[in-house]
Structure formats: structure tokens, C-alpha cells
Amino acid sequence: MTAKIITFGISKGGCSKSTSSGITSFLLSKKEKVLAIDMDGQGNLTSFLTNEYDICNVFEEKTVLEAILEGDARPYIINIGKNLDLIPSNDFLATLPRKMFEKQLKLDALQKALEPVMEDYDWIIIDTPPSLSEQTVLPLSTYSEGGTYAVVMFDGSMFAYYAIPKFLEIVEGAKERYNPSLQTAGILFSLIDSRAKENDVMVEAIEEDYPQLKFKTVIKRKASTRRLAIEGFEGNSELRNALEHYIPFVKELKKRVNQKQPQESN
Ligand SMILES: Nc1ncnc2c1ncn2[C@@H]1O[C@H](COP(=O)(O)OP(=O)(O)OP(=O)(O)O)[C@@H](O)[C@H]1O
Numbered sequence: 001m002t003a004k005i006i007t008f009g010i011s012k013g014g015c016s017k018s019t020s021s022g023i024t025s026f027l028l029s030k031k032e033k034v035l036a037i038d039m040d041g042q043g044n045l046t047s048f049l050t051n052e053y054d055i056c057n058v059f060e061e062k063t064v065l066e067a068i069l070e071g072d073a074r075p076y077i078i079n080i081g082k083n084l085d086l087i088p089s090n091d092f093l094a095t096l097p098r099k100m101f102e103k104q105l106k107l108d109a110l111q112k113a114l115e116p117v118m119e120d121y122d123w124i125i126i127d128t129p130p131s132l133s134e135q136t137v138l139p140l141s142t143y144s145e146g147g148t149y150a151v152v153m154f155d156g157s158m159f160a161y162y163a164i165p166k167f168l169e170i171v172e173g174a175k176e177r178y179n180p181s182l183q184t185a186g187i188l189f190s191l192i193d194s195r196a197k198e199n200d201v202m203v204e205a206i207e208e209d210y211p212q213l214k215f216k217t218v219i220k221r222k223a224s225t226r227r228l229a230i231e232g233f234e235g236n237s238e239l240r241n242a243l244e245h246y247i248p249f250v251k252e253l254k255k256r257v258n259q260k261q262p263q264e265s266n
């Protein structure tokens, strides 16, 4: 096996990148081997999957920052569940651009760090921050023979709508320069309030602007999904309800990824 890499991103904050990448990692790990990587210094994916919020201390010098700077992810992978591993992050990830400059590392630095483990996983799921910085470009620039894909998160807002073309431009740039295997898996509507009428307009706009890209599954806003960050996955009595919309999403994602062969253009 060579891992398929899925990067969740959008430069608008709060569109459910961390929640969606965390739940996707959890669901995929039910049957396959998954490495989740937190590329956001906020460490939300790290906290979401480990229930550990004291990330600065607990993961001090044990994060994706060190993995990238040393060019080897192996010492920084922690096991957090059956078939589920994580490379955590914390606030020190903010120093990544400066440290990369000092070490003269290029945008293939995450790829180099992951090369030794690429055959160990079926999936590598990456959460990114709400910016088009190194933390987003590095994952998109990471080539895998298994294929690499971007999931564009969209919360139905105007702010996010205008962030989509900018994100897709970054995807194109990474594809041209570093990663010919990169493809956009799709645009995922999330945090959607079933009662909000303007969503229909946004659905139409996305379908017109980006034919074929919208995932059929829509992730609706749910209190039980929000509470996952508090309750965690283990022994959570409302887990089934919290994951309701993500189960069809993960099925659809797998189907799309299997249909899009690596190297094929969008
Ligand atoms: N389907 C959902 N239903 C209800 N709340 C949700 C859902 N998905 C995410 N949330 C909540 O919305 C907020 C934003 O989600 P999240 O932190 O995953 O977004 P993000 O895109 O990662 O944010 P950032 O840009 O800051 O990294 C969080 O409080 C999260 O618990």
C-alpha cells in the first residue's frame, strides 16, 4: 500500500476543517490504517483526537514541526487508536517558515519527512490552518504514488465563497511546481443550517462555478458533532448521531478518490 493523502483546507476560519479531518480519520481507521497530521499551530486536530488540550507542554518538541525540520516523521508519530496514528502540533508551528528559511528547506519538506512512512498507511489525512501559508502549501506539495487530494471546506458563507478560488489557485500552483498527482477531491458543504434559505443559492452558485466538484453529502450543523470536542469518541453515547453526516461523506470521498486515478488531471 502507498498512502493516499487527503488535505482539508480553506483560508476562511471556522469552516470545520479540523472537525472534518478528525472525523474522517476516525471513520477511515475503522477498516484501514490512517495517519492524521496536524499542520495547524492551533492544535485543534491534536486536541480533537487525543482530548489533550495542554498541547504546548504535553507535545513540547514532539510535533510535526520537528518532523519537518529533521526530515523524518517516524519519531513523532503517536498511536492514538486501533489503526489510527497522529503527528501532533502545537503553537510552536508558527516558527516553521523562519526555521525552514534558516535550514533552506523547500516546499517538499513534508514529503521528505513522510517518505519513510508512506508505505505504512492507507490514508494520510492532513488538517491545515485558515491561511495559504507554508502549513497549507507543504501538504498540497506532498507527492504520493497513491495519489494526493484536496478537500475544500465550505460553510456556505460569502467569505468562504470568495476564499474558494484562492485555495484552488494554490492547489494548481502546488500541482505544477511539486506535485503532479494533486487533485481536488471536491468541495464539502459543512456547518449547514437546514433552515437557512441562502444555502440553496450557494449550492447553485458552487454547482455552476465548479461543475462536478461539490460533494453530494452535506454536513449539517449538529450539537452532537460540536460536542465531540468535549466528549471525545470513546464511550460517547451520542457518537452515532454525531457522525451521521460523515458516514456518507467518507463513502463518497473514497469512491471519488478511487475513480480519480493518480496522475490524471482534474
Ligand atoms: N457539523 C457541525 N455541527 C456543529 N458544530 C460543528 C460542526 N462542525 C464543526 N463544528 C464546530 O464549529 C467550530 C469550527 O469548527 P472547526 O474548528 O473544525 O473549524 P476549522 O475550519 O478547523 O477552524 P480554523 O479555521 O480555526 O482551523 C468548532 O466549534 C466545531 O466544534
Ligand SMILES: [Mg+2]
Pocket: 017, 018, 019, 040, 042, 044, 045, 127, 128, 129
Ligand atoms: Mg482548524
